[in-house]
Amino acid sequence: MPVAVRTEPPIGTVVPEEVAQRVTQSFRGGPTTTPAAGPRPSPVPTPLPMAAGHRLLIYKQDPSVAELGIRTVFVQSTILNGPADTRIRTELPGVTPVGRNIDGDFIFPPNSPQFDCAHTFAVVRETLSMYERHNGGRPLPFAWNSGSNTDPITVFPRAGIDANAFYSRTAKALKFFSFTPPGASRPVMTNNSFDVVTHEMAHAILDGIKPGWIGTVDNPPQTGGLHEAFGDLTAIFMTLSQADQAEAFVAATKADLHATSFLPAMGEEFGAAFGLPFGLRNADNDLRLSDVGNEVHDISQVFTGGVYDILADVFAFELSRQRQVKSPTQILMEVASSLCKLLFDAIVASPRTGATYADVVGQLVRKSAERDDPPIYRTCILNRFAVREVVEPPVSLDELMSGNMDMANPHYTGGGDAKRIPEVRPADEKSASLRAVQDRSGCCGTMQMPEFRVVPADRLATRGPLTDEDILAAELAELRESFGKLDQNR
Incomplete structure (x- = not known):
């Protein structure tokens, strides 16, 4: 089948330069014609x-989701030319x-280099702000x-x-690449994908919260799965x-989270x-754990799917009891925010290294009880x-x-x-997802980085920047030992 790629921005996403300028002008406020004379009100x-x-x-x-397209967002913080602020800077040589324009805004023709800088910065900033x-x-x-x-972070x-995007602690950076599929006339720009940008920024955020989770060494496959799942859930x-x-x-799904839509589809x-x-x-x-082995990309979908089902269950419950006083959209936004906060708190309370799905699920249950959620919340978590x-x-x-x-x-x-908080145990302690080494062959670029495949979890967990010596530490130790024997034989 032919590869579906974006040629020109689809209908609903096209914002020509003259339109962007007109939109900017309309933001400045005030009528376009001279108002009739009248008494001047006191401010x-x-x-x-x-x-x-x-x-x-x-x-x-x-970009392929035409019904949403390109729209304007308001970021409530001080953004310097770059765009840049105290936490994020943007780099594109040349x-x-x-x-900023005269109104202090970053409004540029879509798909221009300037637009890509502003778009990517805005999505990264909004992702960080959500978790803060x-x-x-x-x-x-x-x-x-x-x-x-x-x-x-840069x-x-x-x-x-490259067909890639990744976060690097060594470079203190998020990098987004582009690639042109065979037969396509235009490249796929990974930075233009809301999903891809939020996913990679989520790796950076989780690495700051739990720096010992991102490494392959000394962590089971489920720990890697938590990193990938956190990106998709973000x-x-x-x-x-x-x-x-x-x-x-x-509107597209009639409030059915299991209907086919853009929400559960990533990138x-x-x-x-x-x-x-x-x-x-x-x-x-x-997917169940018995459907996957030790490949982290596959394992992550088990956790992601579980949380998505919980989101659907809790939304169904809250919709049934609040539909007379709130719109479905408001209820869904509140449920999603509540579940996101619950997941965040559960992760913070989980082990510093070697965390398993059962560890996080147990914390989801405990944190839900601590904040006095209805018991059905915990039932949904455990059942799913x-x-x-x-x-x-x-x-x-x-x-x-x-x-x-x-x-x-x-x-x-x-x-x-309903009053007892059950002890959460793994269903199968012999699962390959708990006992095997991590296979990251299907993961995103972040999980493929050498720094996260060779540096021990305890070293990663100590925080701080990584250097090339950290990445090569094991090989350097072998060299020192080998060369030390040469010294002894002289």
């Missing part, structure tokens, strides 16, 4: 100064620093940050030619944090270039991961598997004790 003093912020044009989803809100408004450190190191929107939570995307999803344009109908991955899957063979089922799954869960009952447990 009412503003009690607080206006919040600093800037407008930027971005792809609101993958282009950056990109300057879940962190109580406190800044989240990158893995190299400390009291004496406040270095930002974003390279056009890093070169793309979903970011999508549902934005009202226009959430509204478009609800549609990137995936289409390789003949994949649902993007690089599909979060709405039915029990079905996927991640944890032992606390009760019979007959009602779940027969479709007889009482989704309108906040105290529903399926026969368990």
